[in-house]
Amino acid sequence: MRFNVAAKYDVIVIGSGISGLICALELAKRNKTVCVLTKEAVTEGSSLYAQGGIAVPLSEGDSAEKHLLDTIKAGSGLTDINVAREIVAHSVSGLESLISYGIKFDSSLQDKIHLTKEAAHSVSRVCHVGGDASGKYITKVLVDRACREPNISISQGTFALALLTDKKESIIGVLIEDVTREHYALLANDIVIASGGAGQIFENTTNPKVCTGDGIVMSYQAGAALQDLEMIQFHPTVLFDNGDPFLITEAVRGEGGRLKNIKGEYFANQYHELGELAPRDVLSRAIFFELEKTNSKHVLLDITNFSEDYFKFRFPSVYQTCLDRRVELFKTGIPVSPAAHYFIGGIKCDLSGAANIEHLWCVGECASNGFHGANRLASNSLLECMVAPHFLVSKLLEDFKPNPNNITYFEIDLDPKEYNDSIIFRIASDLKKNNSSALGLIRTKSVLSQHLNYLNSLFESLSPDKLSLNCQVQELKNMVTLSFLICQAALKREHSLGVHYRQDFLNLPDECKHLVSCKNTELYWLSQTFLTPVTANTK
Ligand SMILES: Cc1cc2nc3c(=O)[nH]c(=O)nc-3n(C[C@H](O)[C@H](O)[C@H](O)COP(=O)(O)OP(=O)(O)OC[C@H]3O[C@@H](n4cnc5c(N)ncnc54)[C@H](O)[C@@H]3O)c2cc1C
Structure with missing residues (x-):
């Protein structure tokens, strides 16, 4: 079938989460015309629902080196240490850039950014906005900025169906269905995939409906290599009831919340020395084993260490959601169980987000640059979304050569x-x-x-x-x-x-290796030479 080309841009960004919006804003600042495609409302995506915040080593007792070590330890030996070092080293400048867009992080009495503790972090280093509504506030500010930027056009309700290539197999455009259900092609010099994760492939997930892995699959179909797809993180504490799964931020445990099984037994310390603050993989499995042992569907998050007034102030979204769902949070505890949360693998790329095909880039949760290893450290995803776009934009501009394509239509088999x-x-x-x-x-x-x-x-x-x-x-x-x-x-x-x-x-592997999937090729191993495998201290 024939599809006409409707417009041409310097860059098309697929996805309007935090990573896609920062990319678009940084490109627009440098006079590039950008089209942001997003399949639902511009605010929709995992970014909107992020609660806990962003990990940045800001406190006096903290350092980039400590943050790097925590990231590597959580990553169980599969972390790409060079990528992780760069991302962590640029966390403070990334945060300053977010602040320059107008985001006001919650502060403590001394007017310093308030930092909370989350699982597997050796110190408190998570900055947050609006208590437990970090994603909502950050997304809102970025969307406002992007809507006012003349170089950015945002196409809401527009579904990216497939990437389009030229005869040399480099990426030159996207086939879309727009909000009026018209189908046509858009051309661009470069395409950035910022389409988020794929939690929707599971029954219980913290991810919104838009997270179906489209960008990852369309890149694969166009010839991009994918990496570590089997690495899927489950969040340990997701509100268990008949409503939509609602994540209970790790900061609740970071500030003293404890887990007990339905028999009232506190169990986390039996599985890991860090107890409730064990890495997510260990704690999610611990809960799974407790559910099997007690033949139940949830465990309970005991929050009686908090006063109700403080909890309401510090975790307003969790408090309100529990009330709305008639959870008697201070009487019974919050019923929780693990749910699919974060797609660690994705489109294989380097620190700059460059994929293995010319003019194809990726950023945010859909990208796999090795930062998260085999288990993501809490609040490191928004860190990546905040920092990686800057690496991407610098490299994209450095390599930028205007695309001479004057194609007016594409013939595509359906x-x-x-x-x-x-x-x-x-x-x-x-x-x-x-x-x-x-x-x-x-x-x-x-x-x-x-x-x-x-x-x-x-x-x-x-x-x-x-x-x-x-x-x-x-x-x-x-x-x-x-x-x-x-x-x-x-x-x-x-x-x-x-x-x-x-x-x-x-057993652990003898050597940590990435696993790469490419179309028409057998799955293959790629050596990860920097680290030896580590187990997350399961007792
Ligand atoms: C409930 C929850 C809480 C979280 N809390 C934290 C936290 O506190 N700290 C932290 O670091 N991380 C947290 N995370 C993880 C983090 O929020 C996400 O990894 C991150 O926001 C992903 O951002 P993104 O820009 O990559 O993608 P997303 O924000 O998911 O955006 C993806 C975008 O792609 C669009 N899209 C997808 N497919 C198509 C298509 N075919 N055509 C057009 N558009 C498409 C979507 O509509 C959307 O706009 C949380 C995640 C969830 C779900």
Whole structure:
């Protein structure tokens, strides 16, 4: 089918989360024309829901070196130490840049930025805004700035369907469906994927509906290498009730909240010396084992160390959500269980976000530069979203060569099949349920192998390699492709490391290596030469 080219920009950014917006603003400042594509409202994305804040080593007893060591320790040996060193070293300048946009971080009585403690950090170093509503306030300020910037045009309700390449296979544009359901192509000199994670492939996730891994899959389909897809982080404390999963920020535990099972037994210290502040992978598994042991669906977060007035002031969103959902938080404790939270793997890139294809860049949660290793340290994601765009923009501008393409249309083969809405809905909910059993916290060869067969059968019925113009169908195809690639990688990694826990291979690897997935190529290992594997001290 023929798709006309409707416009041309210097740069197209796919995604309007914190990473995409900072990229767009920094590019616009340097006189580049930028189009930001976003499939729902401009504010929608994981960024909006971030609670705890951003890790920055600001206190007197802290340093970039200490922050780096905590990052490496949490990352279990898979961290790219050079990338991590650069990101942490630029955290203060990244924060200053955010402040210059007009973001006011919560301060303590001495008018210094207030820092809280979160899991696996050796000191308090998490800056926050609006108590526990950091993402909401930061997103709002960035959106206001981007809307007032003449070099930026924001296309809301616009779904990026596929990346478009020229004859030399470099990326030159994007095929989209806009808010009026028109389909056309946009050209750009460079494309930045900032499309966030993929928590929606699971039944229980902290991620909003837009997180279906589209940008990761469209990059793969265009020839980009993906990395460490099996590394998926589960957040230990997500409010368990019949409503949408709601994350209870780690700062609640950082400031003294304790976990007990439904028999009233405090258990965290039995699994790790840091107890409630153990790395997320360890604590999520500890909760999983307690749920099995007590045959229950949740444990309880005991917050009786706080006065109600202080809790309400410090964690207003958690407090209000619990009240709205009739949780008697000071009487019973908050019922919590783990849920899929953060996509550690993604599009393989270097510190600047450059992928392995010309003119393709990635930033934020969809990017895999090795910063988070095999387990992300709390509040290091927003740190990456705040700092990495600056590296990306510098390199993109350094390499910038105007694209001479004068293409006026593209011919694209489409999936001729029509899919019924109710079938799509059923396949999607089965997929999420099955992914939760097979690709969740605890994995085994037999379950993964069965799951791969199931995903293979979906491949036959859905043809995910063929593009569909129906966004709902294309989202499902993206989720099926990504689930398949994750399953393949989880099977291949026959050891346990960080968030990847194989009950049949509890051993650590001899050497930490990244696992790379490329289209039409066997999965392959890439040496990570800097570190030796470490276990997160599970008792
Ligand atoms: C509940 C919650 C709490 C969190 N708390 C913290 C915290 O306190 N500290 C921390 O460091 N991290 C936290 N995280 C993680 C962090 O918020 C995210 O990793 C980060 O915000 C991701 O930002 P991003 O810019 O990469 O993507 P997102 O903010 O997820 O944005 C992705 C964007 O891509 C768009 N998009 C996706 N697909 C398409 C498509 N096909 N076409 C067009 N647009 C598309 C979406 O609409 C969206 O605009 C939290 C995450 C969640 C879910």
